[in-house]
Amino acid sequence: MSTIALLGQPNSGKSTVFNQLTGARQHVGNWPGKTVEKKDGSFSYNGTKYNLVDLPGSYALSGNSDEEIITEDFIKSGKADLVCILVDASQLERSMYMVSEFASMGKPAILILNMMDVAEKQNKTIDADLLSSRLGIPVLPFTAAEGKEYGKLKELIVKELSAPHTLSSAPYLASGNGAKDKVSADQLKAESETKFQWVSEILDGVTKTKDEKYSLSKFDRIAIRPVLGKVVTIGIILLAFMVAMIICIPFMSIGSMIPQYTSGPIADALTGWNVHPWLVSIFSLMLPNVVYFSLSMAAFVLGVNLVFGFLEEVGFLARAAYQFDGVLSKIGLQGKAVAPLLMGFGCTIGGSCGTRVMDNWGQKMLAMAAVWAIPCASIWAIVPVISGMFFPAWGTLLICIGILLYIFVMIFLVSKIFGKKLAPIENRTGMIMELPPYHKAHWKHIWKESFFKSSDIFFRALRTVTLISLLFWALSYSGSGKVEDSILYKAGTAIEPVTKFFGMGWRTFMAFLSSAFAKEAVLGVLNSVFVGDNSLLNATFNAKTSGADAGTLSTVMSNAVSSAEALAFMFAVTFNIPCVMALSTTYRESHSLKWTxxxxxxxxGSALLLSCIVYHVADLFM
Amino acid sequence: MRLSDVSVDQMATIRTLGSDTHFLSRITSIGLTEGTRIQVVRNDKKMPLLIYARETLLALNRKDCERIEVEVKV
Incomplete structure (x- = not known):
């Protein structure tokens, strides 16, 4: 099978072309031994299948980063039968630099002039035929977001595979290609001069680079201001989050009806057929909830991808990155991480899949790890309820402030512990970034990609969530329906001396464990273990529908639990693993079981340690 | 004159980019070389500079801008 590679700078529209060509036939993983995302897939044309590899986005082929090394090695290895080079037609001179580096490699290629729609809007004309004759390879004017243009592209690719062309011109470099390790600064300068000289000779008469003054758009004049710009940016991201929520709420409410309306009938039917109660509880309680969870996840992913796809495509996210780069670079993250981090306050799943805007895998993983530290909306709903049982209103306020402050500690810890590996210090360079011109969003393309991503997550999530749910089900199942007969209870009470050291008795510890499953489950589980009128299983899986009786719970719990334990418990729950869906999203987005x-x-571990510290310190005063 | 000291809307030509090879590669690949004509679009304290060069709007962090020497055309 022939292999085609896509080469292009960031913002050249490479991933759009990749997704449009491959559709659902793609596989995302990591390059062997590297923390760089590898995307490959296939497409068919006239009954023949072709392999497509998306090379990591980089501005050059100079071996300055893992991305550049991988890309360069792949091209030199000759594994690609054809390289499609994407350049931005609206910034042709600058993006042709990549071509100047590729030229001397002597591999078969075609040049795709992407963003022709933007170039046309800026009244830029490009003589594609002249460019093609100068380079010696075919040149295709293109707009990647337009689905109807792909027929032409496929036709050209197939034609070139049977009769390939290589570049007929290349910049003359004194050092040749290859030994780049020991190039001096002066040599480097001379070579880049030569390359840009070559580019301007190639482009002479092809297009005219206008030397006119740039003036900021009306919106940019606000978005780019130091203080007002930041306020506007946060406002827009929060607004975007609300829109994402509005998109996903209908799906979620339909999803929540699944366990609500199917649990009872399924249980009755199966019991009627004398099916073992074990299976009854799996099919009536667990599975409907697994479908509901997965559907909620998919809905979130759809909503977030739609709004983020829009913000990214119009060029807004680059402005947000510019605003927040200073703060975030201190912890090894790019400015772009600001959007997913803010989204984390609403939902960790949303924040995690929002990290798709990050430039490289390491940044993406690090951003996800940081998003986990942001307490989601559910936390802000649970903490006041629990706190209210033990503390006056001002105490609850103090606890919330304490949680907010601890977010910074947690993100600092994440950056210290994972940052070195995911964003190596030597790669942390100051911001050098292009702010793409604002352009109109191609909605059809955004919808298509969001739907694809969302349905993909749904089916994958079904698997992960089922597996973890099954584990939790096995631990909390009890034949009699009483808490005391579950493995979780037996194990919990057995290790209570240990959990006591961490500040939690077996009951709060059990609720702590369930908080890693779903934050919404915490109140239900507390109710079940303290009041005991509901089975643990019901409490966990039916958390939203069963509705804990806060009044009774409050009386019982405040008698059984000390204030210090309650305080430790709240911190432990807040900074625990967010939920099974966040866990699964992180795994799906990172493709790395190891890192997840x-x-x-x-x-x-850190939640337990935090609980331990809070408990023992609070115990001295309370 | 340092790039970081150029005021808004002034045009300038890059004189020298320093001698750090890693930085040179990065800045070159995004389109800035010695001799490139640029326009400073925005220059706010503590923020990256916004400059316009080769038809592209670029954000450049302040520290790097302090290392870049430019010549301002009057």
């Missing part, structure tokens, strides 16, 4: 597990273990 590392982050999960870190959160679980």
């Amino acid at each position: 597990a590392r982050v999960a273990i870190f959160y679980f």
Whole structure:
């Protein structure tokens, strides 16, 4: 099978072309031994299948980063039968630099002039035929977001595979290609001069680079101001989050009806057929909830992808990155991480899948690890309820402030522990970024990609959530329906001396464990273990529908639990693994079980440690 | 004159980019070389500079701008 590689700078529209060509036939993983995302897939044309590899986005091929090394090695290895080079037609001179670096490699290629729609809007004309004759390879004017243009592209690719062309011109470099390790600064300068000289000779008469003054758009004049710009940016991201929520709420409410309306009938039917109660509880309680969870996840992913796809495509996210780069670079993150982090206050799943805007895998993983530290909306709903049982209103306020402050500690810890590996210090350079011109969003394309991503997550989530739910089900199942007969209870009470050291008795510890499953489950589980009128299983899976009786719970719990334990418990729950869906989203987005597990273990461990410290310190005063 | 000291809307030509090879590669690949004509679009305290060069709006962090020497055309 022929292999085609896509080469292009960030913002050249490379991933759009990749997604449009491959559709659902793609596989995302990591390059062997590297923390760089590898995307490959396939497409068919006239009954023949072709392989497509998306090379990591980088501005050059100079071996300055893992991305550049991988890309360069892949092209030199000759694994690609054809390289499609994407350049931004609206910034042709600058993006042709990549071509100047590729030219001397002597590999078959075609040039795609992407963003022709933007170039046309800026009244830029490009003589594609002249460019093609100068380079010796075919040149295709293109708009990647327009679905109807792909027929032409596929046709050209197939034609070139049978009769390939290589670049007929290349900049003459004194050092040749290859030995780049020991190039001096002066040599580097001379070579880049030569390359840009070559570019301007190639482009002479092809297009005219206008030397006119740039003036900021009306919106940019606000968005780019130091203080007002930040306020506007946060406002827009929060607004975007609300829109995402509005999109996903209908799906979620339909989803929540699944367990509500199917649990009872399924249980009755199965019991009627004399099915073992074990299976009854799996099919009537667990599975409907798994479908509901997965559907909620998919709905979130849809909503977030729609709004983020829009904000990214119009060029807003680059402005947000510019605003917040200063703060975030201190913890090793790019400015772009500001959007997913803010979204984390609403929902960790939303924040995690929002990290798709990050430039590279390491940044993405680090941003997800940081998003986990942001307490989601559910936390802000649970903490006041629990706190209210033990503390006066001002105490609750203090606790919320304490949680807010601890977010910074947690993100600092994440950056210290994971930052070195995910965003190596030597790669942390100051911001050098292009702010793409604002352009109109191609909604059809955004919808298509969001739907694809969302349905993909749904089916994958079904698997992960089922597996974890099954584990939790096995632990909390009790034949008699009483808490005392579950493995979780037996194990919990057995290790209580240990959990006591961490500040939690077996009951609060059990609720702590369930908080890693779903934050909404916490109140239900507390109710079940303290009041005991409901089975643990029901409490966990039916958390939203069963509705804990806060009054009774409050009386019982405040008698059984000390204030210090309650305080420790609230902190432990807040900074625990967010939920099974966040865990699963992180795994799906990172494709790395190893890193997801590392982050999960870190959160679980640090939550216990935090609980331990809070308990023992609070115990001195309370 | 340092790039970081150029005021808004002034045009300038890059004189020297320093001698850090890693930085040179990065800045070159995004389109800035010695001799490139640029326009400073925004220059706010503590923020990255916004400059316009080769038809592209670029954000450049302040520290790097302090290392770039430019010549301002009057």
